[in-house]
Amino acid sequence: MAQTTVPASRPLPLTIPIQTIIPWAVLATVLSLLVLYFVGVEQGAFSLFGGQSVHEFVHDGRHLLGFPCH
Template identity: 55%
Template sequence: MSHAISAAPTTDVAVPAIPVAELAPWALFVGLFATLVLFFVSADQGAVSLTSGTLLHEFVHDGRHLLAFPCH
């Protein structure tokens, strides 16, 4: 009794091309949004502030500590 080992059939996988022109606006949007979030978490209610009072500071307070930003 002979056991023949056969190779598994191979299939070609087509990798879609991602056009940079379609990706660029989304990358710009995400970059600007991330910068805005970083500003609110790190700098607002400090030397630069967009709002008066401490509401925004208290809203992002735990996030500041989580990201190791000093706020006291």
């Protein structure tokens, strides 16, 4: 019986166009800065919301990231 050889297929190199990454990178950066603002800065003179509700909601996160709040 004759054996036939099947040519080995090489995997194609992974290429991701930069145009598809940029919108996601911008979105991730904006969301990260928004979260950082609410965890680190949302109180006092630059407060967007009155009262202490946001401060109390992110209180443990502030301490975890090293922001003083008391």
